[in-house]
Amino acid sequence: MRLLVLATFVVILNETILINAIPRLMDSLRISEQSAQWVSTAFMLTMAAVIPVTGWFLQRVTTRQAYAIAMGVFLTGTALSAVAPSFEVLLAGRIVQAAGTAVMMPLLMTTLMIVVPEHDRGRVMGNVTLAISVAPALGPAVSGLILQVGSWRLLFVVVLPIAAVVTVLGLRKVDNISEPQVSSIDWLSVAVAALGFGGLVYGLSLFGEADGRVGLGIGIVIAGVAAIAVFVIRQLTLQRTGVPLMDLRTLGHRTYGLSLALMSIGFLAMLGSMILLPLYLQNLRGLSPLQTGLLVMPGGLAMGLLGPAVGKVFDRFGSRPLVLPGSIGMVLALGGFTQVSMTMPYWQVLVLHALLMVSLAATFTPVFTLGMGALPPHLYSHGSSMLGTLQQVAAAFGTALVVTVMSARTRHLAADGVAAVPAQLSGMKLAFGVVAALALVTIIFAAKLPRRIASPA
Numbered sequence: 001m002r003l004l005v006l007a008t009f010v011v012i013l014n015e016t017i018l019i020n021a022i023p024r025l026m027d028s029l030r031i032s033e034q035s036a037q038w039v040s041t042a043f044m045l046t047m048a049a050v051i052p053v054t055g056w057f058l059q060r061v062t063t064r065q066a067y068a069i070a071m072g073v074f075l076t077g078t079a080l081s082a083v084a085p086s087f088e089v090l091l092a093g094r095i096v097q098a099a100g101t102a103v104m105m106p107l108l109m110t111t112l113m114i115v116v117p118e119h120d121r122g123r124v125m126g127n128v129t130l131a132i133s134v135a136p137a138l139g140p141a142v143s144g145l146i147l148q149v150g151s152w153r154l155l156f157v158v159v160l161p162i163a164a165v166v167t168v169l170g171l172r173k174v175d176n177i178s179e180p181q182v183s184s185i186d187w188l189s190v191a192v193a194a195l196g197f198g199g200l201v202y203g204l205s206l207f208g209e210a211d212g213r214v215g216l217g218i219g220i221v222i223a224g225v226a227a228i229a230v231f232v233i234r235q236l237t238l239q240r241t242g243v244p245l246m247d248l249r250t251l252g253h254r255t256y257g258l259s260l261a262l263m264s265i266g267f268l269a270m271l272g273s274m275i276l277l278p279l280y281l282q283n284l285r286g287l288s289p290l291q292t293g294l295l296v297m298p299g300g301l302a303m304g305l306l307g308p309a310v311g312k313v314f315d316r317f318g319s320r321p322l323v324l325p326g327s328i329g330m331v332l333a334l335g336g337f338t339q340v341s342m343t344m345p346y347w348q349v350l351v352l353h354a355l356l357m358v359s360l361a362a363t364f365t366p367v368f369t370l371g372m373g374a375l376p377p378h379l380y381s382h383g384s385s386m387l388g389t390l391q392q393v394a395a396a397f398g399t400a401l402v403v404t405v406m407s408a409r410t411r412h413l414a415a416d417g418v419a420a421v422p423a424q425l426s427g428m429k430l431a432f433g434v435v436a437a438l439a440l441v442t443i444i445f446a447a448k449l450p451r452r453i454a455s456p457a
Contacts, residue, residue, distance in 0.1 A: 001111065001112065001115065001116070001124070003166075003169060003170045003173055003174055004067075004104075004107065004108045004111055004170075004174070005108065005128055006166055007067070007071060007104060007166050007167070007170055008104045008105060008108045008128075008135075009135045010135075010159070010162060010163050010166050011070075011071075011074050011097075011100060011101040011104050011163070012101060012104075012105070012135040013135040013138065013139050013142065013159070014043070014074075014078070014097055014101065014139070014159060015040070015043055015044065015047075015098075015101065015135070015139065015395075016040065016135075016139030016140060016271070016274060017139040017140075017142060017143045017155050017159070018039045018040060018094075018139075018143065018152070018155065019040055019139060019140050019143070019274050019275060019278055020139075020140040020141075020143040020144050020147065020278045020289050020292055020293055021143055021147055021152040021155060021289065022036045022037065022039075022275075022278060022279065023278065023279065023282045023283055023289075024147060024151070024152050024289065025039065025087075025152055028151070028152065029086070029087045029090075031087055033279070033403055033406075033407060034403060034404075034407060035087065037275060037399050037400070037403045038091060039090065039091065039094055040271070040275070040396075040399055041201060041396045041399050041400055042091055042094055042095055042098070043094050043095070043097065043098040043101075044098070044271075044392040044393070044395045044396035044399070045197065045198050045201060045392070045393070045396045046094075046095045046098035046099055046102065047098045047101060047102040047105075047388070047389075047392040048193075048194075048197050048198075048389050048390075048392040048393045048396065049190075049193065049194040049197070049198065050098070050099050050102035050103070051102045051105065051106060051385055051388040051389045051392065052189075052190065052193055052245050052246055052385055052386075052389055053185065053190055053245075054102060054103050054105075054106040054107070054385065055106065055245075055381040055382065055384075055385045056184075056185040056245075057103065058103075058106060058107060058110060058381070059381075062176040063107070063111070063174060063175065063176045064171065064174055064175075064176055066103060066107050067104075067107065067170050067171065067174050068167075068171060069100075069103065070100045070101075070103035070104050070107065071100060071104075071163065071166070071167040071170065072100070072167070073096060073097075073099050073100035073103075074096075074097055074100030074101060074104075074163060075100075075160065075163055075164060075167065076096055076100075077093050077094065077095070077096030077097030077098070077099070077100060078093070078097055078156050078159055078160050078163060079093075079156075079160060080092065080093035080096060081093030081094060081097065081156045082153050082156035082157050082160065083153075084153075093156075102388075105384075105388050106381070106384050106385060106388060108128065109128075109372075109380075109384040109388075110380065110381055110384060112124060112128060124311070128307075138297070138300040138301070138304065139274075140274060140277075140278060140292065140293055140296050140300075141293040141294070141296050141297035141300050142293070143155055143289065143293065144288075144289045144290050144291070144292050144293015144294065144296075144297075145290060145293055145294075146158055147289035147290065147293075148288065148289060148290035148293075184242070184243055185243075185245065186234070186238060186242065186243070186244070186245050188234065189231060189234050189235065189238070189244070189245035189246075190245060192227050192230050192231045192234065193227075193228075193231050193245065193246075193389075195223075195224070195227045196224050196225070196226075196227030196228035196230070196231050197224070197228065197389075197393045197396075198224070199220050199221070199223050199224030199227060200221055200224035200225060200228070200393075200397070201224075201393070201396045201397055201400050202220055202224075202400075203216075203217045203218070203219070203220030203221035203222075203223075203224055204217065204221060204397065204400045204401060204404055206220065232248065235247070235248050236248060244382075246382055246385060246386050246389070247379060247382040249379065250375060250379050250382050250383045250386055253374045253375055254374075255370055255371060255374035255449065255450055256371045256372075256374045256375055256383060258371075258445050258448055258449055259367045259368065259370055259371025259372075259374075259387075259449070260371060260386065260387055260390060261441075261445055262323075262327070262363065262367050262442050262445040262446060262449075263364065263367055263368065263371070263387060263390075263391060264390045264391060264393075264394035265394065265438055265439060265441060265442050265445075266330065266360055266363055266364060266367075266439075266442065267391045267392075267394045267395045267398070268394040268395060268397060268398035268401075268435070268438065269330060269334060269356075269360075269398065269435050269438065269439045270356070270360055270395070270398075271395040271396075271398045271399050272398035272399060272401060272402040272431070272435045273334065273337065273353075273356060273402075273432070273435065274296075275398075275399045275402055275403060276337075276402050276406070276428055276431055276432065277292070277296060277349075277353065278292050279406075279428070280340055280425075280428055281295065281349070283424070284342065284421060284424060284425060284428075285342070295346060295349060295350055295353070296350075296353050298350060298353075298354050299350070299353040299354040299355075299356065299357035299358070300357060302354055302357055302358050302361070303357040303358065303360060303361040306358060306361040306362070307361060307365060310322060310361055310362055310365045310366070311365050311369075314365060314366045314369060317451075318366075318450075318451035318452045319366040319367070319370055319449055319450070319451055319452070320449075320451045322362045322363070322365075322366045323362070323363050323366050323367060323446040323449055324443070324446045324447060325359075325362060326358075326359045326360065326361075326362030326363035326446070327359070327363060327439075327442040327443045327445075327446040328359075328443060329355055329356075329358065329359030329362070330356060330359040330360060330363065330439050330442060331436060331439045331440055331442070331443065332355065332359075333352050333353070333355040333356035333359060334356065334432060334435050334436035334439050335436045336348075336352040336355075337352055337432040337436075338429050338432045338433045338436060339429075340425065340428060340429060340432070341425065342421070342425065363442075363446070367449070368387070370449060370450070371383070371387065372384065372387075398435065401431075401434065401435075402431040402432075402434070402435060403431075405427070405430055405431040405434050406424070406427035406428055406430070406431040407427065408427075409423075409426055409427035409430045409431075410423045410424045410426070410427035411423075413426055413427070
């Protein structure tokens with residue numbers, strides 16, 4: 001478990017490690033904000049497309065084989081990104097990286113549910129939170145330190161040997177916990193899911209670009225929603241006649257459904273704010289990547305250090321003392337960010353970011369443990385797959401949403417004669433406001449969650 005957590009931490013760290021480098025990428029590769037945010041969005045969407053396939057993949061290979069393939073693919077993508085001569089090659093490298101990362105998350109979760117007894121899952125899940133939640137939170141801080149001494153390529157050059165060492169250690173120590181089984185997969189479901197979720201986020205991202213592309217964006221969003229509807233119908237059919245890619249019967253378990261919604265909105269809020277903060281601090285306030293990284297590091301560290309403690313509190317007292325205050329804190333922090341200005345003291349930015357990270361730490365571990373624990377064992381793989389997929393879609397949706405809202409508002413004000421800096425600041429305030437409004441829903445979901453894991457039906 002420790003080796004799997006370490007490997008997952010290393011690969012998921014890369015999900016957000018380029019966020020702090022977006023201003024540098026825009027300048028180095030001569031690309032717009034909308035294009036630059038795709039180095040993160042494409043990573044998340046690839047994970048969303050690959051994670052549903054991992055349930056089938058993990059059944060067909062041993063634990064060691066899955067580990068070797070996942071880390072091998074990740075190392076290949078990292079090396080390609082490090083030497084990328086253009087934005088298109090960098091994007092391809094990020095997609096390859098994400099394909100390897102997508103296998104590690106379900107591998108870790110499936111192993112945890114098999115080898116850890118129920119009474120100890122809260123404590124262990126608290127430690128696992130370091131990988132699935134804290135790694136994305138620490139990404140900007142780590143990249144800020146690295147960017148201070150070199151170009152954005154150094155982000156991949158530093159990760160490459162670390163990932164290689166973790167891979168070698170894992171192959172020496174990781175044991176096989178299950179035997180491979182022959183199983184089938186519905187590739188039509190895989191294709192329709194990728195088109196649906198990818199189309200939805202890509203269409204949304206076009207809203208923030210030139211006016212002529214808004215119509216195209218609306219068309220792609222509608223097509224994406226239609227593809228998702230086809231995917232749902234296909235899964236309902238396969239539940240009766242075959243093996244669904246995602247068993248939607250997991251949604252029949254109320255606690256799991258509430259947990260899924262709350263986790264998705266939480267990831268949307270986290271990634272949306274993490275995209276906006278470096279743009280605000282570097283482009284508008286003039287901070288360096290190192291200064292930006294140091295400013296957001298306390299929040300990321302607090303989230304990591306609280307993970308095990310949150311798990312212990314959950315084991316002893318249940319979810320209520322954690323999830324409801326966490327949801328309220330998330331809304332308050334995002335509401336505070338709607339007041340950003342050219343004179344806001346940096347300590348206020350630090351406090352608001354720390355409040356957001358601590359609130360998410362109090363929320364993620366109990367909600368994940370409650371949701372998965374509410375499912376019968378034969379639905380663990382489907383529950384983990386659906387949760388991982390929708391987390392990534394929500395995160396990708398969040399990054400596209402905030403950049404779209406900010407860009408559209410900025411361009412509208414600029415057309416009315418407003419100066420560039422006030423226009424962009426207004427766009428950021430509106431984007432934070434939209435995310436804060438979405439986060440309000442989590443308070444309702446948190447109030448409806450049970451204190452303890454219900455017995456699986």
